[in-house]
Amino acid sequence: MQKVNRDVLLEKAAAMLDAGEVQAVLGWGAGEFAYDVTPRVFETSDELRADFVWNDFCGANLSKYLVSKTKKLEGKLLVFLKPCDTYSFNQLLTEHRFEREKVYAVAVPCEGMADVQKLKALAGDGISSIESTDSGFSVTTIYDDAPVEVKGADVLLEKCANCKSRKHVAYDELLGDEGEVLDSNRFDEVERIEAMTSEERFAFWQGELSRCIRCNACRDVCPACTCEKCVFDNPNSGAENKAPTTSFEEQMFHVIRAFHVAGRCTDCGECSRVCPQNIPLHLLNRKFIKDINTFYGEYQAGAEEGSRAPLVDYTLEDLEAEDVFKKEAE
Amino acid sequence: MRKCSLSKLTDLFQKINESASLYLPATDNAGGAVYTKWADGVEYLDVLNTVRSPKDFFFPQSENLMEFKLKGKNIEILDIREESEDFVIFGVRACDVKSFEVLDRVFLSEPVDSYYQNRRAHAVIISMACMRPADTCFCTAFGIDAAEPAGDVSAWKTECDLYLKANTEKGAQLLAKLSNLTEECDDSEVSPLQEKIRNIMKKLPLEGISLENFGKGKTKEYFDSPLWTELSEACLGCGTCTFVCPTCQCYDIKDFDTGSGVIRYRCWDSCMYSDFTKMAHGNSRNTQVERFRQRFMHKLVYYPENNDGLFSCVGCGRCLSKCPISMNIVKVMKALGGEKK
Numbered sequence A: 001m002q003k004v005n006r007d008v009l010l011e012k013a014a015a016m017l018d019a020g021e022v023q024a025v026l027g028w029g030a031g032e033f034a035y036d037v038t039p040r041v042f043e044t045s046d047e048l049r050a051d052f053v054w055n056d057f058c059g060a061n062l063s064k065y066l067v068s069k070t071k072k073l074e075g076k077l078l079v080f081l082k083p084c085d086t087y088s089f090n091q092l093l094t095e096h097r098f099e100r101e102k103v104y105a106v107a108v109p110c111e112g113m114a115d116v117q118k119l120k121a122l123a124g125d126g127i128s129s130i131e132s133t134d135s136g137f138s139v140t141t142i143y144d145d146a147p148v149e150v151k152g153a154d155v156l157l158e159k160c161a162n163c164k165s166r167k168h169v170a171y172d173e174l175l176g177d178e179g180e181v182l183d184s185n186r187f188d189e190v191e192r193i194e195a196m197t198s199e200e201r202f203a204f205w206q207g208e209l210s211r212c213i214r215c216n217a218c219r220d221v222c223p224a225c226t227c228e229k230c231v232f233d234n235p236n237s238g239a240e241n242k243a244p245t246t247s248f249e250e251q252m253f254h255v256i257r258a259f260h261v262a263g264r265c266t267d268c269g270e271c272s273r274v275c276p277q278n279i280p281l282h283l284l285n286r287k288f289i290k291d292i293n294t295f296y297g298e299y300q301a302g303a304e305e306g307s308r309a310p311l312v313d314y315t316l317e318d319l320e321a322e323d324v325f326k327k328e329a330e
Numbered sequence B: 001m002r003k004c005s006l007s008k009l010t011d012l013f014q015k016i017n018e019s020a021s022l023y024l025p026a027t028d029n030a031g032g033a034v035y036t037k038w039a040d041g042v043e044y045l046d047v048l049n050t051v052r053s054p055k056d057f058f059f060p061q062s063e064n065l066m067e068f069k070l071k072g073k074n075i076e077i078l079d080i081r082e083e084s085e086d087f088v089i090f091g092v093r094a095c096d097v098k099s100f101e102v103l104d105r106v107f108l109s110e111p112v113d114s115y116y117q118n119r120r121a122h123a124v125i126i127s128m129a130c131m132r133p134a135d136t137c138f139c140t141a142f143g144i145d146a147a148e149p150a151g152d153v154s155a156w157k158t159e160c161d162l163y164l165k166a167n168t169e170k171g172a173q174l175l176a177k178l179s180n181l182t183e184e185c186d187d188s189e190v191s192p193l194q195e196k197i198r199n200i201m202k203k204l205p206l207e208g209i210s211l212e213n214f215g216k217g218k219t220k221e222y223f224d225s226p227l228w229t230e231l232s233e234a235c236l237g238c239g240t241c242t243f244v245c246p247t248c249q250c251y252d253i254k255d256f257d258t259g260s261g262v263i264r265y266r267c268w269d270s271c272m273y274s275d276f277t278k279m280a281h282g283n284s285r286n287t288q289v290e291r292f293r294q295r296f297m298h299k300l301v302y303y304p305e306n307n308d309g310l311f312s313c314v315g316c317g318r319c320l321s322k323c324p325i326s327m328n329i330v331k332v333m334k335a336l337g338g339e340k341k
């Protein structure tokens, strides 16, 4: 499905590595199967040629790794960024989380990434090979059944099915053609939940959050969660908690996290992508984004480096609290 | 061996549930499966792996151990545990059944963990053979036969029938209660099924992964390997792998201040976490590389060292499918064992 070929990315990175223009390359590395891609730092062009991948399973957003990986290097780090990843990139820069000079950002156009779970639900768990076709994938399994043809559009990651932008908002170099900011349907589901009664809404979230195992994957993958020590991990914070023992604790973690990233979350979709329990965490974040748009005017975190989020900015035009309630009543 | 038509499955569940609570995999309404207490209307979901493993039954994510009540200058200590009732778990895969053996060695060795023992003693396990294993399965590496799952009762399911075979006294007692709903049949009736399963298992992409290079006495060989840095490079330290793993067994014990006393509870911990085994002097593993190494060394080297060569991984593949960055024990084994392609 991807329009830009792996080799285009590979040759770009290999040439810069060999010329000493960058010290290392942050990209996606091959796994055991066709789909289990691992973010990886490549130090030589040989490593790149052996293991670098760019395919329909490169959903992982590499931006957050820049925080730790640039600190370890003297020289520059080349990073590949999909459109959504560039929003996180800008947001991290806005928050001074890494040094811009240490990064060479290569923007890659993206046609949407596949969700392995959705693919397996349609094709079967025992995948032996996945071939890309014009419209999606042809999947063979170990069960001797005939290959299953799967439409790419049916197995997109949630974040890709509701992609907000195919446009890269930050880079040093763009490979291929630039895309556009999209009219996405990303708030439809939020509206559906807003339309519920408060009891229904409470039951909905309780049902979803009760599956949480507090593995922290959502937090640890989140580019907006870059605190050196999270309160939930800090034994001295009084809020440390490793397991949700009550439904209150289940909710507390998520409500606090959602508030903490409000105005900073770029809606990169990583939290929902990695949740082992398929909890639709993006809906919490999108509710905040939608409310910010409604109350303070359109704002997209990460669209512009250095922009001030409405929640941490004061203008004379800001709504008064009572107006918020009035607007909500409408 | 006993046999029952699938059309009588609900009656069978009903009957089991009459004498002991029955738990089985059912939809979690989010694309996965979760062990659910059976009641009329709860449908058995024949999925391969539940997201959370059945270790939860014996070693729940959190449990209260005791309570301290302050009365003036006295502290009263209350044993707040509840005696477990008898229960039956239906549909446990061969890998997960094996995980109980791994956990038993930890919790039932002296000093015996009476909380765990209490639940374990009250459970009857009905396993289920795997007709359609996943590409992430590698149980065969650990000598597990998915065509002949262990447990108190082993079960096989075809399009129309369920076959049940008792392996233990407890299992035989359970099957005796179900005799009206089942009929006697010959063990050989499941042989074609077993052969089919074993043939599919041979086609698994991870078939043939070797444990030869792991186990007892390998600490020195791997501890200082430079590969740990590369392998752990992308690890988020999230702990998903440990929480979905049926054999991960580490926990933390904590005190919760209730205002008028203290509830002492324990909850799962993860060696991937920064405050794991934090002591007065600080933490013994300060980097993610060290924490990451701990998880895999524990499974592949330390545990076998202390348990007659038994590994503390059963090849269920949960960490393969759930790790956000797709790093897992198979990749570690292949890299360390020099098998990397």
Ligand code: SF4
Residues within 6 Å of the ligand: A211, A212, A213, A214, A215, A216, A217, A218, A219, A274, A275, A276, A277, A278, A279, A281
């Ligand atoms: S990733 Fe999912 S299960 Fe894990 S802590 Fe976040 S919401 Fe809970």
Ligand code: SF4
Residues within 6 Å of the ligand: B234, B235, B236, B237, B238, B239, B240, B241, B242, B272, B322, B323, B324, B325, B326, B327, B328
């Ligand atoms: S190996 Fe994967 S699941 Fe385990 S802590 Fe690291 S990132 Fe999380």
Ligand code: SF4
Residues within 6 Å of the ligand: B241, B244, B245, B246, B247, B248, B299, B312, B313, B314, B315, B316, B317, B318, B319, B320, B329
């Ligand atoms: S380490 Fe992974 S494959 Fe092994 S038992 Fe644990 S979750 Fe399953």
Ligand code: SF4
Residues within 6 Å of the ligand: B048, B049, B093, B094, B095, B096, B130, B133, B134, B137, B138, B139, B140, B144, B145, B146, B314, B315, B316, B317
């Ligand atoms: S690892 Fe083996 S026993 Fe477990 S689900 Fe897969 S095939 Fe079945």
